[in-house]
Amino acid sequence: MDLRFTDEEIAFRDEVRAFFRENLPEDIRRKMIDGEMVSRDDLVRWTRILNEKGWAVPHWPVEYGGTGWDPMRQYIFLEELQKFPAPSPLPFGVNMVGPVIYTFGNEEQKKRYLPRIANLDDWWCQGFSEPGAGSDLASLKTRAVRKGDHYIVNGQKTWTTLAQYADWIFCLVRTDPNAKKQEGISFLLIDMKTPGIEVRPIVTIDGGREINEVFFTDVKVPVENLVGQENKGWDYAKFLLGNERTNIARVGISKQRVARIRELAAKEMSGGRPLLDDPRFREKLASIEIDLKALAITQLRVVAADAKRGNSGKPDPASSVLKIKGSEIQQATTHLLMRVMGPYAMPYQSETDEGSNEPPVGPDYAAHAAPGYFNYRKVSIYGGSNEIQKNIIAKAVLGL
């Protein structure tokens, strides 16, 4: 047992850090530190820098552009990316639909889509949830009816993150309404420019414009856009949702935020001295740090187990801890960061309000703290709520 990185791993980490330092555009780094949303253009710029280096899709098989790094290096890369902080590649392409395509898609689909995902030529979004299908995802109703060379799609998707930028959407659609609910679902790739698609924004409680509703009215989708077999989409969806083990805890993001809390709490004053000197505040921060340290080690245990197993087969039972604990810690850090700002967490200052030229209030780092706290309530809801995660652990790990 040895919890230290090897010399080779440390050299690799330093190489990754150096690359970020030399290549991440300063304006993007600034936004990341302030907790501001990066724009479509920012992410495209950054993804292409990574892709140029061959690092846009490290975890993919080498034949599709992956790096061939072992799971520990993949993990180090991700954590350093998050800690730097640099934007993470768009998950809907590189973590979700990409692996589904190279695992279940045909050669034509691999050639057509994968290189464009890696270079962010195509911006993908995820069409899973529906108004009536949240935690009970398999009850989805969006219909796809085969007519000759096309499916005709009708229905509605919701919570579709960044659909306003998207070129493509991957959708779970019902192709057999008479089968058992998990067995009549197919996995379709749909061009967002197809007539009959309408995107309507949903404003979240932080004032953000991340998510949308997507409506489909008689949308014609060529049959070659079906991934794998008709009515097997649920298997692909389960594969997709189970694919996230190395990133779901987002340890690097929490580490970066904890460091930020420490830095800003040393500047903010409370009772005539830095907030960081307040014993109660220090204990709160130390308590989060302990949780985070434990999570970081739990994460590494899962990565090491994955590496040993060659990333196949049953995941380590500890992996189910990652989503629950990772989201709780992310939420604890966003709350504490807001507390650091004191009264300057109060003014609503949205950079997304078009044409807003109100003078800023308070320190420049305070504006995004409360919205960040509000926004991060999502992390225990998306990707299978923490309650659903507990149902899964109870069944799969505890045998209840």
Added chain:
Amino acid sequence: MDFDLTEEQSILKDSLDRLLADRYSFEARRGYMASAEGWSAEMWSRYAEMGLMALPFAEADGGIGGGPVETMIVMESLGRVLALEPYFPTVVIGGGFLRLGAGDELRTTLVPQIMDGSLKLAFAHTERNSRYDLTHVETVARKDGHGYVLNGAKSVVLHGDSADRIFVTARTAGAARDKKGVTLFLIDPRASGIGLHGYRNQDGQRAAELTLDNVRVGPEAVVGEADNALPLVRRVADQGIAALAAESIGVMSAMHKLTVDYLKVRKQFGVPIGAFQVLQHKAVDMFVATEQARSMAMYATMMADAEDADERARAMHAAKAEIGRAGRLVGEMAIQLHGGVGMTMEYDIGHFFKRMTMIDITFGDSDHHLRALAEAGGLTDL
């Protein structure tokens, strides 16, 4: 980065687990606890035969040359059966003082006796007003010719009533909480002026109150540096914390397993109670807490030998705080999910809960260590 045990370590774990599965049923343990010593002399010899006592000692001293990982393996397994024998005070703490503080002569005399099972040790440090502050020592050792005269009182000396020799801290200089001026002595409990009152702790482990009334010792009783024993005491206490963290993992995993098994067999309303979602989620909370605590126990094990005392102390504060709060959650939930039967002395789960609660108190509870970590500037090596 490597979380696996070596082949030798796996063999150690398997053979110890086999022995304990054979000999340490809940019924057998009840018998050991009821005996005069309060633990099993026969198990003690078995541990010695297996080489458990020799594990941490250097090969040059006749030992096996193991490290914190070997101690972790043993403590986790002992925790899983709530073993009552004085392994922790004798091998982890006492052995730690001998390895890290004793001169060659003392070490070569005593280490073989530990290894063959004939010598049991204890550590008398806690006093009426010290709580968890290691610097707080009021017991006094006055210089007397070449030797010393000790006066004072020590409390809750783990396994003090069966120890053949006892390590005692006393002030040779300075005031109660000074960092300098503490000396570590190794005394014979049969010496004149020593009062020893043995009793059973809440968790069934033995302990004693120790009084020192003009106890005369020679200069050879001093272990380590006179007037400056605290760095050694801290270092050994940190290794003790790592060992307790490992024991906690044994205790918590056992509680979790017993509880999940119980949820599967106990029926109410015509179904196993594990079918109820509200109970499933509590069982998952126990699982999450146990895995997080396991990660921190590994961290403590890796840091137990760290030379940098401040870095090591921060790691131990973090680990002890985490196992304290996780252990409380797991223990309280285990009793709750067992319902009424969990409240009975006759049933096993409550005994695990009690041991977990006492581990939290040993060498400082989770509140103490969280505050200490906060004061020390937090965990900066995240």
